[in-house]
Amino acid sequence: MKPILLFALLAGAAQAATSTASPPLSTAPQQQNLQSVRKEIDSLKKDLAQKQVVQQEAKSAIQESEQAIAKTSQVIATLENKQSNSAQQLAELRKQVQDTANKLATTRQHVAQMLARQYKNGDHDAMKLMLNADDPNQTSRDMVYYQHIAKAQQQMVAQLITHQHELEALTYQLEQELARLDALSNHKSREKNALLNSKTNKLAQLNKLSGEIQAGQSRLGKLQEDEKRLTNLIAQINQEIERRRKEAARKAAEERKARQAAAIAAKKENERRRKLAESARKQGKPVPEVAKKTVPVPQEKPVDDVADNSAAGKAFTSLQGRMKMPVSGVLAGRFGSARSEGTSWKGLFIKTAPGQAVHAVADGNVVYADALRGFGNAVIIDHGGNYLTVYTGLSSIGKSVGSSVKAGETLGNTGALDSGESGLYFEIRHMGRPLNPQTWVR
Numbered sequence: 001m002k003p004i005l006l007f008a009l010l011a012g013a014a015q016a017a018t019s020t021a022s023p024p025l026s027t028a029p030q031q032q033n034l035q036s037v038r039k040e041i042d043s044l045k046k047d048l049a050q051k052q053v054v055q056q057e058a059k060s061a062i063q064e065s066e067q068a069i070a071k072t073s074q075v076i077a078t079l080e081n082k083q084s085n086s087a088q089q090l091a092e093l094r095k096q097v098q099d100t101a102n103k104l105a106t107t108r109q110h111v112a113q114m115l116a117r118q119y120k121n122g123d124h125d126a127m128k129l130m131l132n133a134d135d136p137n138q139t140s141r142d143m144v145y146y147q148h149i150a151k152a153q154q155q156m157v158a159q160l161i162t163h164q165h166e167l168e169a170l171t172y173q174l175e176q177e178l179a180r181l182d183a184l185s186n187h188k189s190r191e192k193n194a195l196l197n198s199k200t201n202k203l204a205q206l207n208k209l210s211g212e213i214q215a216g217q218s219r220l221g222k223l224q225e226d227e228k229r230l231t232n233l234i235a236q237i238n239q240e241i242e243r244r245r246k247e248a249a250r251k252a253a254e255e256r257k258a259r260q261a262a263a264i265a266a267k268k269e270n271e272r273r274r275k276l277a278e279s280a281r282k283q284g285k286p287v288p289e290v291a292k293k294t295v296p297v298p299q300e301k302p303v304d305d306v307a308d309n310s311a312a313g314k315a316f317t318s319l320q321g322r323m324k325m326p327v328s329g330v331l332a333g334r335f336g337s338a339r340s341e342g343t344s345w346k347g348l349f350i351k352t353a354p355g356q357a358v359h360a361v362a363d364g365n366v367v368y369a370d371a372l373r374g375f376g377n378a379v380i381i382d383h384g385g386n387y388l389t390v391y392t393g394l395s396s397i398g399k400s401v402g403s404s405v406k407a408g409e410t411l412g413n414t415g416a417l418d419s420g421e422s423g424l425y426f427e428i429r430h431m432g433r434p435l436n437p438q439t440w441v442r
Contacts, residue, residue, distance in 0.1 A: 027237045028317040034230040041223045048216045051209055058206040065199040072192045079185040086181060090174040097167040104160040244439065256337060266295040303329050303350050305442065307359040311407035316362050316383035323440045325350065326391055327358050327414060327424045335436040339419075346434040347390065347427030349417075356414040358391055358424055359407075366403040374418050375425060379411045390427035393417045 277291035307324040325348075333339065333349030360381060367388075368380035375392035379399060382388055395415025399405060416422045428435045 027234045030230055030234045037223055037226050044216055044220050051213050055209045058202055062202050065195055069195045072188055076188045079181055083181045086174055086178050093167055093171045100160055100164045107156050269295045303331055307361045307408055309408035311362050316387045319362055320440050322442050323361050325441055326361055326426055327352055327356050329423055348437045349423055349425050351423040352414050354395055354415055357410045358412050360405045360409050360411055361389055362407045364405060366399045366401055369397050369399055369401050376417050386431045388429045392425045
């Protein structure tokens, strides 16, 4: 195969290796959603726990109300039984009072009738009876008989009056007891009604709480499903990011090999043309037209999209796939590629002229600003979420430790690494692990 054709094929392979790029992926939106869901889950769990405590208290209060209602019902039943007995006793006493009054009236009527007959017969004058009597002894006996009858009648009347008074006193006492029992029964009935109303209110509260708890548990179940779904989605995205990272590294390696092979082929072709021209001149022949031209040697892709304040205020993770480079120049060292001293790059080396401004790629805080052995002067920025960016090979440092920086701010100027390579070395690290910056920059 002719050298020029080989060069063209290698250059085409290099171009093809860089022509297919997948759209950037980021877990930032899903992470934010996941944090929001987890925050809502925690809040809902606390709310449910509080409501379940109140629910248990309401159940206990309802049980106490039911016990109090049962006791009050027993008291009311006892009072009603006493009222019934007292009312029966009162009715019997009132009947006895009425019977005694009837007997008293009958007895008094008998005494009155007897006295009336005596008066009518003239028996009311004892002396007259004795003077008119044929038999004084009989008259004396009649007098004694009448006296006994009158005395007996008077004793019976007195006994009936005493018994009537006693019955009336008992009747009054029973009426007072019935009034007391009625008042107590009414009080207990009102107390029972109040307990029933309280129980109804507590049942309504319990039903409301039970409904809210059921709705909350249903919502919690959905949120936990959302959490699981988002966690799985983030894991899938991370797997895809890792797959793309490996694919990008593979393509970058192929691109680098193709570019190196194209550069070697171009240099060989240029050397062949130089020798061809030199040979023609030595032989005094005209230099062939092909020997008068040189083949361009493929160069690294230029870096011209430099970080500015457009990323200010944005979360670091949201910049993946859209991040701008910290300085302009030519990408001379890629992530994972070999360095001249035998190690490999864990970031990107951007070849540039000394004195170029180096810009922060995102908001953050300076956690290191000093010389770093093997890399020259360095600045390290903490962007939160365990993400760091490293800028080394600076000729001067414009920020101090503890400084707060915004995206696009100048951190210093380019210089050279300790190895003598002129330019800026840039790293991105997460949890101390180096990430491929080319999966972050656009």
